[in-house]
Amino acid sequence: MFEWIHHIVNKITTLGFLLCDYKYASERKAVIIQDHLMSEVGQSHGGAGKSIVGNAIGHVVSQFFIDGKQMKRDDEFLLSGVTKATRNIFIDDVKTNFAFENLFAMVTGPMYVNPKGKDRYCIPLEDSPKILITTNHAINKANENATKRRIIYMEFSTWYNPDHTLVDDFHHMFFDDWDEEQWNLFDNLMAECVMYYFRSFENCWAREGAGAVPPPMKNIELRTLRQEMSEVLYQWAEEYFDPSGSHLNDRIKRADLVASFFEYAGGPAGHGVTRTNFKGKIQAYCKFKGYDFNIDRPNAEKLYYSDWKPLHPDESFIGSDDKSGGAEYFKVFSPAKEKELKPF
Template sequence: MSNIDIENEEIDLLEPELEDGETLSPHDVKFWKTTYETNKETGKARLKSITINKLKLLKVFFLLGFRRLDIDDQSTFIRIENNRVIKRITINQVIDTFFEYLDEKDFWFDDEKSLNLDMIKEKFITSPGSYFKEDKLYRLNLFTKEKIEFNTDTLNEKFLYYKNGFVRITKAGVEFNDYSKLEKYIWESEVLTRNFTFTKYENSYVGQFVNKICQSEAADVGDRIKALKILMGYYMHSFTDCKLMALMLTDSKISEENEANGRTGKSLFCKILGYMLSRNPEKLDVKTFIDISGKNFDPKEKHRYQDVGYETKIVVLNDLKKYFDVDCIYNDVTEGVTVERKNMSPYRVKPKIILTTNKTVKIEGDSSKDRFLEFEFSDYFSKKRTPEMEFKHWFFRDWDADQWAQFDNYMISCVQDYFVADCKLMEPEHINLNARKLKENTAVVFLDFMSDLKIQFNQWYNKAELFSAFIRRYPDYDNQKFKQMHFTGWVKLYTKYMPEFEEFKKERDEKRSDDVIEMMFRKASNVEDEIM
């Protein structure tokens, strides 16, 4: 039976009738019309023209999984793969996928074979702008009323996505489920490129690493490990409708020359979190985990977060410059970041932020103190003893399936620790953070001066006389750049960071009589009246 209707000069575009339970596939939709003319001498039909029905073509794109996604007044093209997995795509990817579909399709043509696949391809190649322009693809959602909703972590739940299924973590336990039980969509970048299995994790490499970076003779190691595991659970938990905080990672040891040593494992720690939230956090095209160079980070530059995507969960500002002011990113921590890209309208994302530095950072004011937690890495690792030397392999790159499974289960235990703690973070015990801050923000000679002063508590000291005594002892500081206010500032830092002292309060610990200003030192609890 001929598919060509000579009299009507076109092929019917009706879609096939479906049985109950059947769904329409892109191969069921005929998006072209052919017009024929009759050869007067032979009486045979000859192809005259091919017309593309743009609505039918758009339906093919829809059935291939393409959609328009609207987020915060921004429209982007996506493709739904494997039922619930969404991938962000470009128009070129729409075109490539469509031509792959043409090659796969078993087309039905007229019985004279006068129409073939190359003719249809030629039609699209000749004028692609007629079929693949944004204004046409923006109408993809004509064929559905479904609102795309993403599966997200909730107050009491954490989800992790693997090749073979997804994990749901709560305070009560851990469940592994098939994707058929997932009711909402997820980003492709969230699906980890490995399978999940339950296993013991006591000897996991990441657990050993955490134990070593928490080592300390000055603080309770068990409490430090507990606090850090809870923090790791916090960063893996992508729920942000809560009190958001930023973690400042720094070193515990500093050289005599006041230069930070570094290489203590801070970057590896951040990668450990990234490998739980992203397919490959070291690839620039993955937006779930973003690492931004702190050395080049300018908080006033409007494109500073241009690499952040809608699906970004963690932003790391790595290796911050000396004297970085955390107050300038306070709103970024608490309210989210504004992303500005060239030729795009700004949009807001609410990731959790980590900062790393080899130097201490000044965190002043009650608001900042309430939003920034500092954690010191022990000096176990250094350039002379790297994690690669210690563990005899590269993390992630050299792991087999069992080592990945131990890693996953250890990290899941961190999320459970976070839930068991009722989602409340612990202030990690410090090793010598205050001593480092004092040393980095004053001078060694000043510390010697204060130590030799043998301060008496609850007695008044003349500020000018203290300053004069200091510059007499260290004449290099008798210059126009170093003034009374600098010295007084150092004294206040001394009371703040030395454990024997109660922090200086101007309204309580300073008095003025004529031109004489005096200050008083108060002791902290459980110390003797005199510092020896």
């Protein structure tokens, strides 16, 4: 019940953030709506109601719509049509590996618009529209600080799906079939969202300097880790580090692991995994599974596993490089398997 209420508060305060022009220096962010359901990277689950939120915003403030599936990475005319009166930019259904970093400057600074056939102009930060993005996928590099500090998340469950739609619960289409009473209810709800956003900001429901309360982040973090490691590496690691086998909790040469993965993946191309980034992706796999990495080495805080783990039982320990005899070694460690082997 608490988690459900947490999601409700997140949605109400985040809608309030999108509907008002107020931009506190520590809350210059874009809103990202994604699915709660965990799935393979690249697999979509539409019909959850994410786009309804964007449409709702567009019925209250001036909105510019962008079809995320048709977006080009370096489209100089992407914002052609945005004016100084635009209050919201709605980018709907962006693809896997969407380059959110391309929007960094316009999220936290002035917005430069290059209209087709007209002179380029700048909308100052205080007057620029806020950005709403919906996606069926995790955001690239979402664990990096530069990305984290620019995102407010909303998460949608699978209550609504292609087999169970809004019509089944409300017996009419949103917006199209509404009478005056429905529009009054909607307008009052939107006004209350703004009110609760400012109340949250004043009373620090999330933290000081923020009004939008983040949702429970566990699933969002897991989706990010799964996309970060790549689906091919995840599938390989699930087989290679199967708890019934001998590789989990064993110290193995990095070169042997890389060779095994490339053999499984059919070579070094087409999956985003390289010899250079392989370690980071294995560490992401450890965090996703609740495993630990290189437990015989100290972590970045110079703490050893035996001292750190009792204080962080639900987190993954990431030890430093383990090198000897001119080779580097990885150990992917499962506390659960260790307990099975040594119960006492």
